[in-house]
Amino acid sequence: MAGTPLAAQRATPVTDGTAHTHGCHRVAASPPFTIERPIAMNKKLLSRRTAAALAAVALLGTQIAACTTTSPNAQGSDVMTSTNKHATTNSQADSALSRLYTTADGSRELVSRAKGVLVFPSVLNAGLIVGGQYGEGVLRSGGRPLGYYNIASASIGFQAGAQSRALVILFMTDDALNKFRASEGWTAGVDATVALAKIGANGAVDTNTARQPVIGFVLTNAGLMAGASIEGTKITKLNE
Structure with a gap:
């Protein structure tokens, strides 16, 4: 191989199984390179990853179902809480x-x-500085509850030191x-005029008040509240 450039003598390795030279020595060829085994390994790895991913999705689905489903016991507890609350309101x-x-004849x-x-x-009273009042009550007809409501008002005649009132409509x-x-x-x-009851000289409810379609009573511990106003008081049915 005299006269042959050194670069030419150092042939680039081949992948077809033929012999090649390295310097002046002949080197036996390596077995042909194959990608079949890596492909098989990749398939196995992909299979494992896919199985793991599917298992993770299944677990996530189970967790979501658990989070979004109310158990029968929890539902029963809510019903009992609502029932107890209504019983308290009615009492x-x-x-x-x-x-x-006993206050108004x-x-x-x-x-x-x-x-x-x-x-x-x-x-x-929701706060003497902020203002506003809130309460919950019951609507009855013939002594039977028809529904439960809440009330929100800017004021129902509250003064400092007076924290609670009862309202009957x-x-x-x-x-x-x-x-x-x-x-x-x-x-x-707005939706109806509420005639607040007045007590006449005889200690009974004023007859003019008794003729109105909607009558209101505001009670304190001392009796009927004089000069009260419920104008603007909003009443909304509770969603239960």
Whole structure:
């Protein structure tokens, strides 16, 4: 191989199995390079990764189902909580009506004649600085609960030191009651005029008040609240 350039003598390795030279020595050819084994390995690796991915998706689906499904026990607990809450509201409403009967002569008769009786046993002050009151109550007809409501008001005659009031609204006609129940948000003074009960000289509810389609009573621990206003008070049915 005299005269042959050194670069030419150092042939590039080949992959076809033939012999090649390295310097001046002949070197046996390496077996032909094959990609079959790497392909097989890649297929196995891909198979394992795919199986792992599918298992992860299945696990995630199970976790999502667990998070978005309410168990029967949890549902039962919610029902019991709602039932207890309603029982408390009704008990407090009975107490508020008893106070009304002893405070205003003739109020029991008005309640018995009313087509609907809405009682908020305790309207609480949300804050003397911020203002606003809130409470929950029950609507009854013939002594039977028809639904539960909340009340939101800018003010129902609150003064410093006076933190709670009871509000009773009587719907004396079917029309007044039906309009209230059909509304999605009933506002006193807008959807209907509420005549706040007044006590006459004889200690009984004023007869002019008794003739109104919607009558309201605002109660304190001391009795009926004089000079109260419920204009703008919004009443909304609770979604239960």
